[in-house]
Amino acid sequence: MTSPIAGGVDCDLHPAVPHLTSLLPYLNDYWRDQVVTRGMTDLVSQSYPAHSPITSRPDWRPAEGKPGSNLEDMKAHVLDPFAISYGICNPLYGVQMVFSEDMADAFCRALNDWLVKEWLDKDARLRGSIVIPVQSIEKSVAEIERCGSDPRFVQVLMLVMGDMPLGKRAYWPIYAAAERLGLPIGIHAGSNYHNPPTSVGWGSYHIEDYVAQAQAFQTQLTSLIVEGVFARHPKLKMVMLESGFTWLPSYLWRLHKFWRGIRMETPWVDRAPLEIVRGNIRFSLQPIDAPPDPATLNRLFDHMQSDELLLFSTDYPHWQFDDEAVLPEGMSSDLVRKIMIDNPHATYGRLKQPAIKETTP
Amino acid sequence: MNVQFRDSPEPASSVHAKTADVKTAIADCDIHPARATKTELYPYLARRWHAHLETYDKHPYQGMMEGPPYPKAQPNASRRDAYPPEGGPQGSSLSFMQAQHLDPNRVVLGVLNPLATGQGIRNHDLSAAICSAINDWQIDKWTSKDNRLKGSVVVANEDGPAAAAEIRKRAGDRNFVQVLLLSRNVEPLGQRRYWPIYEAAEEAGLPVGVHAFGFGGNPITASGWPSYYIEEMVGHSQCQQTALASIVLEGVLERHPKLKMIMIEAGFGWAPSLSWRLDKSWQRMRSEVPHVKRPPSETIRDHIFWTTQPMEDPERRDHLFDVIDVIDWVGWDKLLFATDYPHWDFDEPSRVLPAGVSEANRDAFYLGNARRLYGLA
Numbered sequence: 001m002t003s004p005i006a007g008g009v010d011c012d013l014h015p016a017v018p019h020l021t022s023l024l025p026y027l028n029d030y031w032r033d034q035v036v037t038r039g040m041t042d043l044v045s046q047s048y049p050a051h052s053p054i055t056s057r058p059d060w061r062p063a064e065g066k067p068g069s070n071l072e073d074m075k076a077h078v079l080d081p082f083a084i085s086y087g088i089c090n091p092l093y094g095v096q097m098v099f100s101e102d103m104a105d106a107f108c109r110a111l112n113d114w115l116v117k118e119w120l121d122k123d124a125r126l127r128g129s130i131v132i133p134v135q136s137i138e139k140s141v142a143e144i145e146r147c148g149s150d151p152r153f154v155q156v157l158m159l160v161m162g163d164m165p166l167g168k169r170a171y172w173p174i175y176a177a178a179e180r181l182g183l184p185i186g187i188h189a190g191s192n193y194h195n196p197p198t199s200v201g202w203g204s205y206h207i208e209d210y211v212a213q214a215q216a217f218q219t220q221l222t223s224l225i226v227e228g229v230f231a232r233h234p235k236l237k238m239v240m241l242e243s244g245f246t247w248l249p250s251y252l253w254r255l256h257k258f259w260r261g262i263r264m265e266t267p268w269v270d271r272a273p274l275e276i277v278r279g280n281i282r283f284s285l286q287p288i289d290a291p292p293d294p295a296t297l298n299r300l301f302d303h304m305q306s307d308e309l310l311l312f313s314t315d316y317p318h319w320q321f322d323d324e325a326v327l328p329e330g331m332s333s334d335l336v337r338k339i340m341i342d343n344p345h346a347t348y349g350r351l352k353q354p355a356i357k358e359t360t361p
Numbered sequence: 362m363n364v365q366f367r368d369s370p371e372p373a374s375s376v377h378a379k380t381a382d383v384k385t386a387i388a389d390c391d392i393h394p395a396r397a398t399k400t401e402l403y404p405y406l407a408r409r410w411h412a413h414l415e416t417y418d419k420h421p422y423q424g425m426m427e428g429p430p431y432p433k434a435q436p437n438a439s440r441r442d443a444y445p446p447e448g449g450p451q452g453s454s455l456s457f458m459q460a461q462h463l464d465p466n467r468v469v470l471g472v473l474n475p476l477a478t479g480q481g482i483r484n485h486d487l488s489a490a491i492c493s494a495i496n497d498w499q500i501d502k503w504t505s506k507d508n509r510l511k512g513s514v515v516v517a518n519e520d521g522p523a524a525a526a527e528i529r530k531r532a533g534d535r536n537f538v539q540v541l542l543l544s545r546n547v548e549p550l551g552q553r554r555y556w557p558i559y560e561a562a563e564e565a566g567l568p569v570g571v572h573a574f575g576f577g578g579n580p581i582t583a584s585g586w587p588s589y590y591i592e593e594m595v596g597h598s599q600c601q602q603t604a605l606a607s608i609v610l611e612g613v614l615e616r617h618p619k620l621k622m623i624m625i626e627a628g629f630g631w632a633p634s635l636s637w638r639l640d641k642s643w644q645r646m647r648s649e650v651p652h653v654k655r656p657p658s659e660t661i662r663d664h665i666f667w668t669t670q671p672m673e674d675p676e677r678r679d680h681l682f683d684v685i686d687v688i689d690w691v692g693w694d695k696l697l698f699a700t701d702y703p704h705w706d707f708d709e710p711s712r713v714l715p716a717g718v719s720e721a722n723r724d725a726f727y728l729g730n731a732r733r734l735y736g737l738a
Contacts, residue, residue, distance in 0.1 A: 052646065053648075054642075054645055054646065160583075161583040161584050162584045162585075163584065163585055164584060164585045165582055165584050165585060165587045165588070167588075168587075168588070195580055195582075195583055195584055196579050196580075197583050198549060198579075198583060198603035199545070199579060199580065199583060199596060199599055199600045200544065200545050200550070200600050201546070201547060201552075201577060201579045203549050203552075203603070203607050203610070204551075204610075204611065205610055205649055205650055207610060207642050207643065207646040207649050208603075208606060208610050211635075211638055212583065212603050212606065214635075215583070215603050216583040216584065216599075218595075218598070219582035219584070219592070219595075219599050222587070222592050222596065223582070223584075226588075226591055226592060227589075244634070244638060246633070246638075247631060247634040247635070249630070249675065249680060250628065250630030250633075250634065250673055250681075250684070251595075251598070251631065252675075253630055253680075253681060254598055254628050254671070254673050254674075256675075256676075257672075258591050258594045258671075259591065261705070261706060262434040262590065262594070265434070265589055266589060266591065287638075287641065289634055289637040289638040289641055290634075290637050291637060299683060302680075303675075303680050303683070
């Protein structure tokens with residue numbers, strides 16, 4: 001396993017909660033009793049079934065337990081071999097699927113506290129995302145404020161599929177709190193399954209849902225842009241996590257055309273959509289939905305018309321790349337440095353300058 | 362295009378890009394004929410449905426009775442200059458369509474895609490009756506009066522057997538060149554309830570066009586209903602992508618190797634990124650879909666045609682044509698020119714292709730591909 005440079009920031013790591021019972025020490029008496037007495041099951045989302053190929057790269061799959069549930073494995077698989085300076089932990093645990101806002105709040109608080117104690121306290125390279133009980137805007141804001149006092153939390157985490165489009169004004173207090181505390185909003189692939197996972201209904205297969213994540217990111221970007229989130233919060237950064245990015249250029253070509261035609265419908269959108277994307281939106285590197293041919297890939301980077309949009313990620317332990325090398329072939333050393341170091345630091349204001357001295361090839 | 366752009370702060374180089382004049386005959390693969398009056402269809406409908414419509418109206422998979430749930434940018438989403446002089450909505454007069462569009466733009470083949478049909482109606486008997494009436498109406502009012510125009514067989518999309526029966530009834534009738542579905546239905550278009558449609562279309566030798574739009578009760582995002590018309594307009598592309606993914610992953614095109622499909626009014630710039638994502642996911646998870654034997658991208662390349670309107674609008678116009686020339690995931694042999702007449706986002710034939718496209722590719726783009734696909738060579 002190799003990385004072209006040391007000191008990269010891995011913006012999408014997934015530490016797994018071994019089981020709901022792992023959160024019991026972090027719940028109050030009432031909720032501990034609820035979990036035990038009612039025989040609540042583990043909150044496993046069908047987005048990443050434990051044994052699905054996408055859920056873990058084969059050589060990262062542990063002999064037992066959930067992929068990503070062991071810190072020593074994460075160090076050995078990613079943090080050490082790729083000489084990572086910071087790794088941002090985005091826990092994917094099914095708290096968004098819960099219908100009760102009180103239960104969601106209890107579980108999110110426990111999840112965030114568990115992340116601090118079991119991961120951030122144990123490895124100085126790790127940073128965290130605040131998982132919020134999005135079932136209640138008020139409780140989400142409170143959780144952002146509670147966790148935000150710990151500088152190791154560098155982002156707020158939401159899922160790309162939920163109850164409402166993310167640009168809707170009801171969510172804006174969350175964005176205001178994040179902007180105030182210098183936290184980007186990370187939007188990760190996944191759903192609470194309260195709506196069909198495609199805009200044309202329920203498909204038959206897991207693979208279909210996975211492919212459809214990309215389309216969900218597209219509709220969310222439209223919503224965020226046209227509702228005016230970035231006119232109100234011009235400094236707010238949002239990071240699309242495990243979204244894919246090769247769809248971005250053609251998506252913007254279409255959005256731009258319609259925005260020019262019917263911008264009278266949303267007059268508060270004060271900049272062209274592609275300017276908003278360049279200023280406020282970032283994308284994690286994996287998955288790279290493109291052929292493994294450097295000429296095509298570089299042409300696609302060219303279509304993005306900016307080298308500031310991508311943030312390095314392994315998506316550990318999800319299976320996104322096969323080779324020993326953590327980056328695809330053919331990227332210029334300049335782009336490598338931007339994606340692995342400069343862009344993440346420009347996005348996550350709470351990261352300090354690289355702790356490890358980097359060695360440029 | 363008759364939309365007045367406001368002064369835009371961003372550089373829109375495409376507006377000034379050099380374009381080539383069209384001097385040759387063209388095929389327009391997306392024309393929307395309309396009815397002049399509400400009762401224009403009655404002569405083609407059984408009497409019981411007249412009373413039914415007067416009493417209960419259409420009862421579609423959405424709430425608004427008079428118009429679309431997202432108000433359009435212009436009345437009927439159509440050009441303000443397209444109202445016929447004799448009255449009626451845009452697209453409802455053959456003579457005006459001839460004078461405003463078919464004659465001056467040298468359209469020698471125009472494919473009619475009626476939109477306000479029986480599709481998306483919850484009462485499936487009514488859906489089938491209106492669709493069949495629309496098909497008769499297309500012959501009477503349009504295709505029998507102007508042989509440049511060809512119809513689309515519209516079908517009761519949620520009732521597979523009824524839809525298949527309508528297709529078989531029209532098979533061999535040269536007034537029709539395709540079966541027309543919309544992208545948004547009760548389920549994704551690869552689902553089994555729609556299989557009889559594909560079977561009958563392949564049997565009849567008719568391609569299946571999937572036009573953006575429609576109602577099936579599902580929110581137009583995977584996170585519920587958005588606020589604005591622009592979200593619906595842009596969102597049609599995401600609907601089309603997931604509908605096509607469903608068709609490929611359910612194995613529809615592998616079971617019907619002769620079937621061709623046309624993605625209408627949903628763009629084509631997304632074809633490469635969707636194909637790559639499908640291929641990569643299939644390499645990982647093909648054990649879940651053992652019936653999918655070929656890489657999805659190959660199936661898409663072999664079976665799918667794309668109408669061009671609305672042409673995507675990049676800052677740098679060469680980027681769009683990279684999708685065809687450099688990246689080569691959408692062949693010049695699979696593109697079909699369309700204007701979307703009389704809708705507001707009409708693409709002007711003389712302005713869609715940049716200078717420098719070879720004569721063979723231009724001919725294929727404007728006319729040759731459509732003639733070959735529709736068997737009118």
